[in-house]
Amino acid sequence: MTDNIKTLPLIPLRGIVIFPEMIIHFDVGRSKSILALEEAMLKEQKVFLVAQKEAKIEEPDREDINLVGTVCNIKQILRLPGDTVRVLVEGENRAKIIKYNKEEPYFEVDIEVLEEENMEDKKIQALTRKVKKVFSEYVRLSEIIPMEAIINLEDMENSGELADIILSYVPLKQNKKQELLETYELTKRLEKLLYVLNNELEIAKIENKIGTKVKNNIDKVQKEYYLKEQLKAIQEELGEEDDINKDIEAYKRKITKMKLPKEAKEKVMYELKKLERNGNYSPESNVVRTYLDWVLDLPWNKKTNDTIDIKKAREILDKEHYGLNEVKDRIIEYLAVKKVSNSIKGPILCLVGPPGVGKTSIAKSVAHAVNRNFVRMSLGGVRDEAEIRGHRRTYVGAIPGRIIYGMKKAKSKNPLFLLDEIDKMSNDFRGDPADALLEVLDDEQNSTFRDHYLELDFDLSNVLFITTANRLDTIPRPLLDRMEIIEVSGYTSEEKYHIATNHLIKKALEEHNIKDKTITFSDSAIYTIIENYTRESGVRELERKISAMVRKAITEMLEKNKEKINITSTIVSKYLGPQIYTYDTAEKEDKIGVVKGLAWTGYGGDTLPVEVSVMEGNGKLQLTGQLGDVMVESAKTAYSYVRANAALYHIDGSFYKDKDLHIHVPEGAVPKDGPSAGVTMATAIVSALSGKKVKHNVAMTGEITLTGRVLPIGGLKEKSLAAYRAGINTVIIPKENEKDINKIPKSVQKKLKFIAVDKIQQVLENALVGEMNNGN
The missing domain is CATH 2.30.130.40 (LON domain-like)
Structure with a gap:
């Protein structure tokens, strides 16, 4: 194909x-x-x-x-x-x-x-100029097409695009438009278009001539009376007089009742007169009606009363979310400051964390706690600025942007507005939506937010904005600067267990209309699902697996006439099949050149074994395991450090001449990147070259420099959980990450021994079997 x-x-x-x-x-x-x-x-x-x-x-x-x-x-x-x-x-x-x-x-x-060939020969150029000229004359004579259409076409160089855009403006019968659509050859299409435009221009000239003659023969009062009577007669014949008058009266009552801002009121009254003048069957009447409906459906003055009760807010957050204590504390502080200061303004909160940890539901809970309407706008995949600011009315089928649509949906001017997945926006030739959001999220500017479709200032300063993201590195820096970051980390197995028992199982049973105690889950069953059938930081997949268990249990109850089922770990294996995931476990014996590293992924923490093999050769360094650029640089840095300090570790200083090193990170189909495997690779290289074994119960993480310094890393909580699951009892971490140990659950802290280091020599002392000459 x-x-x-x-x-x-x-x-x-x-x-x-x-x-x-x-x-x-x-x-x-x-x-x-x-x-x-x-x-x-x-x-x-x-x-x-x-x-x-x-x-x-x-x-x-x-x-x-x-x-x-x-x-x-x-x-x-x-x-x-x-x-x-x-x-x-x-x-x-x-x-x-x-x-x-x-x-x-x-x-x-x-x-x-x-795909037409845009052959810009002289004939096409001549036809294009003629088409532009005739279309400009037609627009000036016609009241149907706005003058902005001429301006939009002046700088257009592609003749084919020019012809198609003009055809979208000209009112023609369907069969004529289809004929022009089927005309692939550009020269013939331009000739047909020129014929159509000349014909429409002649009609417009005749209409203009009649209008001028009437204008010269009838004075202003007679003209108005005559036209109104004529319009009235036409409307009576068409049976639309009552309809349009009723609509206009309804619009006027709505305008009076709403107490619009001065600029908005003047604009809608102008549009209303245009509707009254054009009648029901004017091509522009539907455009005017749509515009009026949008303006009058917006909550210009409607507000909900904030009820910031700190105790109630804490109760709601605790009831609807298990764990996440740091996040809850920060939100409670945020609400407390708002209550004391009685100010609308404040930082834009950005909840950052892996998928499924409850970022969106936290925002819903905040809206519930402060009695505000909740509206969510997903920014995933948005790459057009018009998605935020709307399209100008000169475009056919123009509509407002998503911000104004969200405000209409919220039905109040002070909702809690969630901008979901702000890290997944992109940009192209149509503009960068992040630039439009800069105004939306700036409390100094958003009181006069101007949508391209409305062309009216709309006040967003009363809106409480909260954003969510999975990662920060894809958010533009100016946009990130307007937000306060709150990290929402992944859940431990213990936290997932409590979420399942307190929320997910109850929710699944209610959705399937199952009474309490008809279907029950044992603790071992829940832990089996968590550890062997899901691998995620959040609980979305866990919720799906629990729902699947409930469905299968219902089916078995009906087929075998059972009244109750208690789901155990054995039944889990029966319902869900063989285990999907098994966590890497610690080695049972000390080995040379094999080191257990720790990694953080979008699904949480995991172990990252690194293997190094030494062979006779000519000093070649080979890296495998689908490593990213940063990880490759870490491997080269570790190799250079060992080569520069070979004598300290009783390694032959000429190994780089007659030995080949192969560094491999298993699970080669999975892409890996990041600098935190630097100390792991250095330890594996020293072990392989010196012949010293690595302790099987030790795991490590940290970035390495050429001088042997160990730099801090991120995701210590998730990495420690991975070490705990793998049965490792000693974790070597950078000195600067000691402050992050208190974020690790107490139950995990008790099972792990943390060794904080700032030099690679300290890593080798604690990781290799036997004494190591560290030097200075």
Whole structure:
């Protein structure tokens, strides 16, 4: 399959033809189209949109659908009442259907993307200039298209894109638009477009001429009276007079009741007059209605009353979350300061931690504690600034950004607004969404936040913003500077046990409508699920496994007529199959060149064994195990240190000439990176070259320098838990990490002996069997 051949879900459109570069929203109500839309969201958010030959056909088959359509990128989806979905798309390329793969439960087709050759010869240049000139004249005469359309097209150099954008503005019948969409050759398309524009221009000139003649013959009062009477008569004939008058009166009552800010009131009154003047069937009337609905649905003056009760807040946090004491303490301090200072302003809290540890639910609990409405906005994958600030109204199908949408959903001007996954934003040619968030999260600027669609100042200074992230290194520095970081670390097995017994099991039983004590879990069963069927820092997978156990238990009760089931570790193995995960265990004997390191991953802590083998050779250093750049540099640093200090450890100083070293980190399919394996590699190299064995009950972590200094690392809590699970009783850590030992659970601290070092000589003293000449 070539790059131009793609397989995409297809949605047939009624009465709409979409061109490349066109941004438009439309409603999807047919079940097949909704299924195709859901499939498209799973496949790079691409969908193929084609117009039906006859709009009146409710359930079209392949004969009722045109062959040529447009590949579109889905920008936004909004679910409306009544099983209808509103979709915002952006056209990308023309494409032609090659074959239908399936028609049920939705259309899926193979398409050929038609990439036109933009041959800028003299004829195309001449046609392009003529098209621009005629379109400019048409816009000036027509009241349908805004003048901004001319400005947007002036600097456009690509003739094909220019033609498609102009076609999206010009009101044409569907069959004419489809004909122009199917015209691949650029010269012919420009010629047809020029013919269409000249025809529309002539019509516009005649309308203008009639308008001028009427204007010259009727004075102002007569003109207004005549036009109003004429409009009234037309509306009576169409049966819409009552409807539009009722709508306008409803808008006016709403405006009066809302007490809008001065700027907003002036703007909506101007738009209301435009609606009254244009009538129901003007192409612009729906645009005006949509704008008015957005402005009037926003909570300009609605607020909820804060009830910051510190004792109640503590009770809610303790009830809804187990552990996380440091996080709870910081949030309680945050609320206490707000209560005493009676100030809205304060730092933006950023909860940072692995997936599934409860960052989002903590934010919900804070909203519950302070009696604020909760609204969540996911920033994962957002790469367009317009997602935050909205699209300007000059674009077809423009809508506000997600901030304004969130405020509308919150229904109050002081909600708790959660910006989820702030570390997963990206940027492209359409702008950087992080730049737009700088204004949103700055309490000196956000009182006058201006959405491109509304073009009105909206006050966000009363909003309590909380953000979440899995990591900090991908958050832009200016944005990070506006936030206060609160680390939410992973849970220990003991904490997961309490979360399961106090929350997850009860939740699963309630969801499946099971009474208490009908299905029970033994302690051993819970620990078996935690340690052998999940490997994560949070509890999402644990929750899924518990739900799976409950479902299987229900099935067994019904099949075997049992009234109760007590789930034990044996039943866990029966329901969930063989153990998925087994933790690395400590070696049973001392070995040469094999050292147990400690690592931190997105799933929590783990052991990281390092093996070094010495062979006859010519001084080559080989590294395997899918090591990242930083880890490779750590290995080279450790190698250079040992080579520079070989005499101190009774190592032949010429080993780099006649010995090859192979450093391997097992589980080669798993990528590994980071500097904290430096001391582990240095110890393994010294052991392999000196012939001294490494103690099997020792694990270590720390970064090494060329001078033998041991530098601090992160994730000590998770790494210590990994050592504890592996049966290791001695952990060597950097001296500067001693302060982090108090973050480790007491039950784990009692089982481990921590040795704090600041030089590699101290590591070797405690890790190698026998005496070691350390030197100075």
